[in-house]
Amino acid sequence: MFTIEHEFDSTVITLVDEGRxxxxxxxxxxxxxxxxxxxxxxxxxxxxxxxxxxxxxLRDLAAALDLPEGVYKLVRDNGAD
Structure with a gap:
């Protein structure tokens, strides 16, 4: 379970462990x-x-979640939207 709250200067996400x-x-x-x-x-x-x-x-972490074992460097495509 998780909650999402919008504060003045941030978004707060709380992850609650419901496993056993x-x-x-x-x-x-x-x-x-x-x-x-x-x-x-x-x-x-x-x-x-x-x-x-x-x-x-954070961008590197997001990319790493879907990649196999190895060493990587993200390169931004400045022409991309």
Whole structure:
């Protein structure tokens, strides 16, 4: 399950783990104009862990999800719409 909320300066997506038997902590994704952050509460330290991805890293991640093992470099086609 997930939720989508639009805040003043970002879109917030929360991923809720409904699997079983072990449920992971919710993952909160904040999409800003210049970066995306992923946050998850770490119960053993009682802290929120945060990872920040640049928009370039996010594009690479999106492309990597559909590619086989290997090393890649995305090249933008400036003539594309």
């Amino acid at each position: 038997p072990h449920l992971g902590e919710d993952v909160i994704i904040n999409a800003f104009d210049d970066c995306v952050t992923l946050e998850q509460h770490e119960p053993t330290t009682d802290r929120v862990m945060r990872v920040t991805l640049s928009m370039s890293q």
